[in-house]
Amino acid sequence: MTLNQVYNGNSIDEVVELLGKYGKEAKIVAGGTDIVIALKNEKISPRVLIDITKIDELKKIEDDGEYITLGAGVTFTQIVENDIFHGNLRGLYKACRMVGSPQIRNKGTIGGNIANGSAAADSIPPLIALGSIVSLVSSDGVREIPLEDYYYDQVRDNELLRSIRFKKPKDNQVLNFSKLGLRKALAISRLTTAVLLEFDENNIIQFVRAASGALGKYPMREIEVEEYLLGKKIKNETIDGAVDALQIAMDERLKGRSTLPYKRTAIVSILRETLESGNESKNEVGAW
């Protein structure tokens, strides 16, 4: 197909109507940091492109006290510069801060990071660890799906990925994130981990949600790590045990992949860093 129709979308309703009309002939473009390259290399060839960067509603970060909702068009720069993400949500800040370069962060969006579906998408593991829900809208109505399940039932041809929301962490919860890239800037993640930890007054982990990036076909929840950590204190032996649990899961998932031996070794310090910073930062952020 040749691209011969473009729209500067003015509202969500208008975009949903266009998607209903054109279906799989159309593609949404926001920050463009992935799709413009795919268009140029003819990896995709839509007939219709719909720009959504001028729709204010998609660029909002909303905090209603219980939930934080990020419009799909919120850029990484917006997240990095917003104080909400500097306390116990620091893991999301850290992930967004490490995306690409200033130019990429100015344009790249949360919605795009999800919809593009890369296994190495930096913002996704922290959002999975937060238990985020993705909101998709079409002429049939709104469909909501947990982010951890999203990759197995992705945005459909007539749907617009509208927003993502998560419950604000409690004062005694903290989100952390670590990334292994090959250099500081402009580095695609080799692997990432994100962990949301909740401690009781005796420093025992009473709630945990863990996620990884680039350790499988998609970013994913790491249940084995969670099961291991629950009810323990963060000590050297605990970290070693959590690493073991993750390595066993990886061995199964990445069996036969040439990157497995490398990732198996590299995950040791990345998960250690995430858990240790989780342990240290709990004193800085709130109730202790």
Next chain:
Amino acid sequence: MVNIGLTVNQKLFEISVDENLRLIDLLRDKLGFHGTKEGCGEGECGACTVIMDGETVNSCLVMAFQANGSNITTIEGMEKDGKLHPIQQAYIDAGAVQCGFCIPGMVLSTKALLDKNSHPNRDEIREGISGNLCRCTGYNKMLDATEMAIKYMEEEKE
């Protein structure tokens, strides 16, 4: 073809463009701003950096039609009344320019940095230009140039 209007270096352009045209092609091939360079064409090198509505972007990753209604500054828009911008002058004086290919993007990233933070430290300067690759200088001269530019701009104010 699609009709768009945008401001480049404070001048309004109304133009009809191909649907699949990128912003960098519009700037270079249609509007003649050849200072904007295409290096990698995939957002890694920053040579095509321009300032769009106050923020740096890689113009190779923006579709021309997306720039409808936006305000863009390219390297050609930096000088005023025939005089180089203090950042450009500082780059020359510090010896931060070798082959020159990365410089338009580098200067615009420096400008965007100083517009947000008028007194960055060296780490912040490094971060500010981290999306612009240079294969000649090793970057230290750009850090020197940015510190020099801060001084020039202060002197200009006085």
